[in-house]
Amino acid sequence: xxxVNLTINGKxxxxxxxxxxxxVHFIRDVLKLKGTHIGCDTGHCGACTIQWDGxxxxxxxxxxxxxxxxxxxxxxxxxxxxGELSIEQESFREKFALQCGxxxxxxxxxxxxxxxxxxxxxxxxxxxxLHGNYCMCTGYQQIVDAVQDAQxxxxxxxx
Amino acid sequence: MQGSNSSAQTLVYSEDGKKSGSVGxxxxxxxxxxxxxxxxxxxxxxEFADQHYAAFHFSPFAxxxxxxxxxxxxxxxxxxxxxxTGEEVKKITNxxxxxxxxxxxxxxxxxxxxxxxxxxxxVVAVVAKTKYIAADAIDLIDVEYDPLPVVAxxxxxxxxxxxxxxxxxxxxxxxxxxxxxxxxEKAFKEADKIVKDRIRIHRYASTPLExxxxxxxxxxxxxELLAYASDQQPGRTxxxxxxxxxxxxxxxxxxxxxxxxxxxxxxAIWQYVALVSLLSKLTGKPVKWVQTRTESLYAFHRPRGxxxxxxxxxxxxxxxxxxxxxxxADGNWPYVAALYSLIKFANMCGVYEIRNLDYxxxxxxxxxxxxxxxxxxxxxxxxxALERMMDKSADALGIDRTxxxxxxxxxxxxxxxxxFSGEVYESGNYPENFRRALNFxxxxxxxxxxxxxxxEGRYVGIGIACGIEPGTSNLGYYFLSKEGDPDYNGAGQMxxxxxxxxxxxxxxxxxxxxxxGHVTTIAQVVSDVFGLEPEDIIVDGWYDSVHGHLTYAxxxxxxxxxxxxxxxxxAATLLKEKILxxxxxxxxxxxxxxxxxxxxxxxxxxxxxxxxxxxxxxISYGRLLSFPKDQDPGLKITASYVNKTAKPFHRDDFxxxxxxxxxxxxxxxxxxxxxxxxxILDYSIVHDAGKVINPGIVDGMAIGSTVSGIGGxxxxxxxxxxxxxxxxxxxxxxxxxxxxxxxxxxxxxMESPAPNTVFGTKAVGEGGAITSLGAIAGAVEDALKxxxxxxxxxxxxxxxxxxxxxxxxxxxxxxxGAN
Numbered sequence: 012x013x014x015v016n017l018t019i020n021g022k023x024x025x026x027x028x029x030x031x032x033x034x035v036h037f038i039r040d041v042l043k044l045k046g047t048h049i050g051c052d053t054g055h056c057g058a059c060t061i062q063w064d065g066x067x068x069x070x071x072x073x074x075x076x077x078x079x080x081x082x083x084x085x086x087x088x089x090x091x092x093x094g095e096l097s098i099e100q101e102s103f104r105e106k107f108a109l110q111c112g113x114x115x116x117x118x119x120x121x122x123x124x125x126x127x128x129x130x131x132x133x134x135x136x137x138x139x140x141l142h143g144n145y146c147m148c149t150g151y152q153q154i155v156d157a158v159q160d161a162q163x164x165x166x167x168x169x170x
Numbered sequence: 171m172q173g174s175n176s177s178a179q180t181l182v183y184s185e186d187g188k189k190s191g192s193v194g195x196x197x198x199x200x201x202x203x204x205x206x207x208x209x210x211x212x213x214x215x216x217e218f219a220d221q222h223y224a225a226f227h228f229s230p231f232a233x234x235x236x237x238x239x240x241x242x243x244x245x246x247x248x249x250x251x252x253x254x255t256g257e258e259v260k261k262i263t264n265x266x267x268x269x270x271x272x273x274x275x276x277x278x279x280x281x282x283x284x285x286x287x288x289x290x291x292x293v294v295a296v297v298a299k300t301k302y303i304a305a306d307a308i309d310l311i312d313v314e315y316d317p318l319p320v321v322a323x324x325x326x327x328x329x330x331x332x333x334x335x336x337x338x339x340x341x342x343x344x345x346x347x348x349x350x351x352x353x354x355e356k357a358f359k360e361a362d363k364i365v366k367d368r369i370r371i372h373r374y375a376s377t378p379l380e381x382x383x384x385x386x387x388x389x390x391x392x393x394e395l396l397a398y399a400s401d402q403q404p405g406r407t408x409x410x411x412x413x414x415x416x417x418x419x420x421x422x423x424x425x426x427x428x429x430x431x432x433x434x435x436x437x438a439i440w441q442y443v444a445l446v447s448l449l450s451k452l453t454g455k456p457v458k459w460v461q462t463r464t465e466s467l468y469a470f471h472r473p474r475g476x477x478x479x480x481x482x483x484x485x486x487x488x489x490x491x492x493x494x495x496x497x498x499a500d501g502n503w504p505y506v507a508a509l510y511s512l513i514k515f516a517n518m519c520g521v522y523e524i525r526n527l528d529y530x531x532x533x534x535x536x537x538x539x540x541x542x543x544x545x546x547x548x549x550x551x552x553x554x555a556l557e558r559m560m561d562k563s564a565d566a567l568g569i570d571r572t573x574x575x576x577x578x579x580x581x582x583x584x585x586x587x588x589x590f591s592g593e594v595y596e597s598g599n600y601p602e603n604f605r606r607a608l609n610f611x612x613x614x615x616x617x618x619x620x621x622x623x624x625x626e627g628r629y630v631g632i633g634i635a636c637g638i639e640p641g642t643s644n645l646g647y648y649f650l651s652k653e654g655d656p657d658y659n660g661a662g663q664m665x666x667x668x669x670x671x672x673x674x675x676x677x678x679x680x681x682x683x684x685x686x687g688h689v690t691t692i693a694q695v696v697s698d699v700f701g702l703e704p705e706d707i708i709v710d711g712w713y714d715s716v717h718g719h720l721t722y723a724x725x726x727x728x729x730x731x732x733x734x735x736x737x738x739x740x741a742a743t744l745l746k747e748k749i750l751x752x753x754x755x756x757x758x759x760x761x762x763x764x765x766x767x768x769x770x771x772x773x774x775x776x777x778x779x780x781x782x783x784x785x786x787x788x789i790s791y792g793r794l795l796s797f798p799k800d801q802d803p804g805l806k807i808t809a810s811y812v813n814k815t816a817k818p819f820h821r822d823d824f825x826x827x828x829x830x831x832x833x834x835x836x837x838x839x840x841x842x843x844x845x846x847x848x849x850i851l852d853y854s855i856v857h858d859a860g861k862v863i864n865p866g867i868v869d870g871m872a873i874g875s876t877v878s879g880i881g882g883x884x885x886x887x888x889x890x891x892x893x894x895x896x897x898x899x900x901x902x903x904x905x906x907x908x909x910x911x912x913x914x915x916x917x918x919x920m921e922s923p924a925p926n927t928v929f930g931t932k933a934v935g936e937g938g939a940i941t942s943l944g945a946i947a948g949a950v951e952d953a954l955k956x957x958x959x960x961x962x963x964x965x966x967x968x969x970x971x972x973x974x975x976x977x978x979x980x981x982x983x984x985x986x987g988a989n
Binding site: 029031032036039040044045046047048049050051052053055056058085086087089090096100103104105107109110111112113114115116119134137138139141142143144145146147148149150151152153154155 | 198686
């Protein structure tokens with residue numbers, strides 16, 4: 012067993028794990044942060060997307076021990092200190108961008124990154140950048156609406 | 171009588187004394203507030219103390235005898251506490267029973283006994299302290315198989331010398347039947363033209379992103395089972411746990427938390443809920459199983475099959491009669507055999523008036539994996555077959571594809587319309603829907619655009635499909651294939667509405683929430699009853715069997731907008747009546763003069779607030795001495811609601827489903843002559859789902875279901891080799907549409923309210939999955955008209971198109987003769 016120390020959403024965590032445990036299992040089963048989901052085990056679906064030093068990564072493709080000392084962010088870290096919704100959380104709700112919601116954590120973590128690290132994206136660009144996240148319910152249209160809306164809000168906030 | 175609100179305030183109401191209400195508005199979803207914070211509470215988020223994990227050895231063969239199972243090494247692995255095989259299962263459980271087959275198999279248990287019938291069938295179960303140890307233990311299990319000849323196709327299965335999937339039945343044809351309506355023989359005699367085709371459907375599935383998850387704890391101190399599952403039909407699961415592993419229903423509590431997508435797929439989880447419950451009972455430990463994606467792709471798909479269709483046509487395009495023969499490879503999970511064939515009666519003539527029709531069907535067992543009721547069940551294939559036949563008929567007669575449809579629509583003035591078999595289309599206006607779709611999609615401009623692009627050498631085509639989207643199953647159609655009264659029939663739902671002691675209104679719909687916005691929709695309709703805002707109503711999105719349920723309780727068959735809302739509204743209305751009666755008695759008013767809004771009972775004539783509902787709740791639960799003598803204390807109503815238009819089954823007059831939405835899909839596609847990929851340039855839908863309670867939710871499902879159909883039409887297919895091995899076991903091989911492949915869909919809604927539901931609402935969740943197949947196929951065929959390509963099967967993958975075009979003159983022209 013190995014002790015893994017890391018930071019998630021600004022808080023320090025420590026947990027015991029076998030070297031072979033996947034980071035997503037470590038986050039969910041050891042640290043009990045259940046917002047990050049598993050949808051495919053093979054890196055296709057993006058339900059397990061989190062951020063590592065601000066960049067989106069698929070936590071089912073990483074071992075927990077590789078994340079020793081890492082600075083991570085999960086969906087639980089999006090809301091403000093008093094539970095205020097983040098702009099991407101707001102936009103996803105306002106645009107009906109979720110149905111069953113199982114993929115939503117991954118999409119939110121991706122959106123949070125995309126809107127901050129791109130010039131204003133066209134719908135086609137958004138679609139291309141989201142191709143690593145699967146949604147079986149919405150057909151993606153309202154998700155694209157939400158990403159566009161969130162980016163507009165982000166730019167408006169920056170001004 | 172004391173009252174804290176004796177100082178009268180006056181509220182502003184419309185003329186009928188009601189607030190404007192939230193029905194019809196795109197109220198943001200209440201359930202989202204949890205999900206977007208990562209607190210959705212799915213089945214895998216729930217853990218028991220001392221949680222143990224199950225894992226299964228799944229058969230690597232499609233058909234084989236189990237010669238020997240060696241579990242000794244697995245049992246030696248530290249952390250493994252139990253291993254279960256078929257030998258024990260045969261002793262302590264009952265086999266799974268068939269719902270439809272005339273003779274039920276008697277050899278198919280929840281864990282394989284003696285032989286396996288599909289690749290992916292569970293053979294050995296392990297319980298261990300962690301999921302990693304459980305997976306290790308599976309690698310240490312040695313199962314010796316003796317392969318049997320594989321029954322890979324319907325043709326194989328029907329051969330005289332074929333290996334039998336169920337030797338005890340004596341045939342691989344589980345069910346066959348023949349129906350005749352009208353005078354089809356005469357229709358064919360009088361026809362100017364007869365058009366025939368064999369239309370095929372492939373194996374595909376909706377693959378919800380959350381896989382099967384179930385956990386169970388059998389409490390040996392109380393002999394009670396508590397189980398959690400991502401289950402769409404928990405009412406039936408409770409019964410199936412009883413019938414297989416013999417725990418009485420009265421000792422089962424089953425809870426379904428937020429489900430991460432259903433689409434029918436999770437109607438099949440019950441076998442694993444029974445298995446995991448059994449493992450807990452045998453070990454005394456809480457046991458959880460989380461299916462991997464590969465395990466989820468093994469089984470529970472739509473069946474593959476084909477339909478031989480024949481249309482008798484008059485030269486003006488009128489369909490005089492039809493003959494349909496349906497063959498479905500129903501795999502080998504006897505539970506749902508024939509379902510895909512029988513449910514086709516719900517939309518067998520689609521939006522068209524066809525009075526003379528012969529229908530034969532054959533449900534055949536093969537070594538394909540089990541099937542499940544995937545989004546729309548047999549209706550997408552039925553609609554695909556009909557729309558292909560409409561296009562082929564138009565082409566054969568040399569008339570326009572729009573004209574043949576217009577010629578055959580059920581006329582609006584015939585609504586409600588009873589089809590040849592007794593299905594009642596309770597509402598809709600198909601010609602109007604079609605006209606609107608032609609306008610909305612700018613069809614005539616598209617024709618011009620197509621002509622222009624064709625001249626530029628581009629292969630662009632237009633597809634049209636008109637489809638029925640049935641809702642609310644009347645269930646017992648198995649009656650059609652089997653003697654007696656089926657266990658499940660009719661359409662109903664039970665719900666509870668209560669005002670708790672602090673005056674809060676709570677609703678339990680007692681069905682799973684699978685992502686279809688039930689919590690918000692119910693909050694909208696109930697808040698209107700009590701003059702509150704949707705966020706004031708607490709709707710429990712979890713199913714819990716302790717609340718009571720009808721035998722087939724579940725979220726499927728587009729029944730929510732009918733019987734769920736019916737049951738909730740019945741309970742809410744009864745509760746409101748009770749509250750008003752209590753208020754009238756306390757305040758010495760006439761009950762009919764009173765109404766309720768914004769937390770008060772008020773007099774309608776002058777809007778004077780008479781008493782607060784919090785006060786009434788307090789009295790109703792606690793202050794029983796000041797409570798009216800003619801009322802019972804407590805404010806909790808459980809009501810059952812039945813859609814009474816469900817007919818008892820007779821072979822010549824039956825209805826399979828009770829509401830019927832419809833839509834027209836028109837799309838423009840382009841096929842690349844370089845890689846034969848199909849790109850959707852434009853996709854328009856005019857959808858009629860009757861009254862819409864929340865347009866944000868309904869639009870989302872109309873679009874989402876369409877993309878799910880597009881996936882099935884263009885990309886998704888479970889492929890098997892000749893040994894029955896499933897070759898599509900990750901999302902690398904089983905290709906789902908991503909945001910990149912999915913088109914922007916233009917959607918317009920029209921409203922033909924259903925007369926047989928409380929709000930006039932109808933089916934919503936399946937329409938796109940039903941109607942899109944025909945639109946895409948028609949468009950691709952139209953695009954490749956210069957090659958003479960005919961599309962009779964899906965998915966339309968580039969390699970298939972290339973096979974179809976490569977020997978044509980047009981192709982030679984295009985490539986200068988080179989392949």
